[in-house]
Amino acid sequence: MRPAPFALVSPQTLNEVIELADQQDVDTVLLAGGQTLIPLMNMRIVRPDRVIDLSGVSELSGISVTGEDVVVSAMTRQAELRAPSVLQASPLLHYVTRFVGQVQTRSRGTVGGSIALGSSVGELCVTLLALDGRLRVDRPDGPRWIESANFFIDYLTTAIGPGEILTEVRFPTLGDSARWGFSELKLRACDFPIVVAVAILQFDGDACTDARIAMGGVDAIPVRVAAAELELVGGPVAEGDVQRAAARLEEDISPGGDLHASADYRRRVASSQLVRALRMAMSSRSMA
Numbered sequence: 001m002r003p004a005p006f007a008l009v010s011p012q013t014l015n016e017v018i019e020l021a022d023q024q025d026v027d028t029v030l031l032a033g034g035q036t037l038i039p040l041m042n043m044r045i046v047r048p049d050r051v052i053d054l055s056g057v058s059e060l061s062g063i064s065v066t067g068e069d070v071v072v073s074a075m076t077r078q079a080e081l082r083a084p085s086v087l088q089a090s091p092l093l094h095y096v097t098r099f100v101g102q103v104q105t106r107s108r109g110t111v112g113g114s115i116a117l118g119s120s121v122g123e124l125c126v127t128l129l130a131l132d133g134r135l136r137v138d139r140p141d142g143p144r145w146i147e148s149a150n151f152f153i154d155y156l157t158t159a160i161g162p163g164e165i166l167t168e169v170r171f172p173t174l175g176d177s178a179r180w181g182f183s184e185l186k187l188r189a190c191d192f193p194i195v196v197a198v199a200i201l202q203f204d205g206d207a208c209t210d211a212r213i214a215m216g217g218v219d220a221i222p223v224r225v226a227a228a229e230l231e232l233v234g235g236p237v238a239e240g241d242v243q244r245a246a247a248r249l250e251e252d253i254s255p256g257g258d259l260h261a262s263a264d265y266r267r268r269v270a271s272s273q274l275v276r277a278l279r280m281a282m283s284s285r286s287m288a
């Protein structure tokens with residue numbers, strides 16, 4: 001299939017992108033890696049009058065590590081998160097990236113595109129939420145920052161407003177006292193997952209002092225599961241705590257059924273994926 005006719009503009013600087021995106025009288029979309037947008041345009045589900053190609057804006061690419069964050073510019077390809085510098089700063093982010101799509105999609109798909117898409121089962125979205133990350137969006141009157149907890153609004157809908165550009169994603173690093181685990185179920189290796197679970201536990205000695213668990217595929221957006229988190233805090237974490245946490249998932253999830261999985265199946269898979277993620281977290285001291 002071929003897309004409906006559209007104008008393509010290829011700015012070279014962020015300022016040019018901001019100026020173009022602010023012209024809201026033209027129906028415009030931003031093109032990042034195109035892994036989702038191009039198929040949608042080819043199927044004519046999305047029919048913009050104008051496409052702003054971000055690939056020529058070099059200032060939108062790159063990864064740096066500060067004391068507290070892995071700072072990823074929006075047009076950084078997902079595959080670049082497999083760099084040794086990311087492994088050293090955030091083994092969780094490095095590990096999770098290998099599950100995002102496949103080699104081909106990771107080499108074209110961008111970190112910003114994945115987050116801007118806001119899929120409930122996007123591994124990077126779920127990880128960002130578990131890490132309490134932050135996002136920078138730019139617009140004509142300057143940048144604004146959004147906490148990940150306020151970023152995912154509804155099904156494939158984020159807090160990025162009209163004319164705004166996601167420019168940077170900050171994934172906080174974890175200290176030596178943290179343990180983490182990740183698990184997901186995919187029906188086929190090339191598909192989006194059915195359910196994703198990311199668990200981060202902070203320890204003081206043997207006692208768990210903080211638990212952050214984010215899940216995908218159990219609601220329209222990635223969600224934190226507060227009741228399950230509570231079961232893990234206050235002492236050592238044993239298998240019984242893991243099972244109790246999984247039993248309390250129900251309080252914070254609201255899965256829908258679709259072509260891929262019924263709501264009931266997602267509930268059961270959520271429970272098993274959470275148990276796996278927590279067991280992974282408990283089986284190794286911080287890999288940070």
Ligand SMILES: Cc1cc2nc3c(=O)[nH]c(=O)nc-3n(C[C@H](O)[C@H](O)[C@H](O)COP(=O)(O)OP(=O)(O)OC[C@H]3O[C@@H](n4cnc5c(N)ncnc54)[C@H](O)[C@@H]3O)c2cc1C
Nearest residue numbers: 030032033034035036037101109110113114116122123166
């Ligand atoms: C076969 C296949 C399997 C996949 N499997 C997975 C998977 O398992 N897990 C997963 O998470 N993803 C998966 N994906 C999705 C893919 O990894 C990309 O993350 C995703 O398509 C979006 O990234 P992109 O850079 O291609 O963005 P694009 O497709 O170019 O854009 C996606 C959307 O984001 C908007 N956008 C992009 N960049 C910005 C920005 N900087 N500011 C504001 N808006 C922006 C675009 O306008 C568009 O609406 C898969 C894709 C394919 C084709």
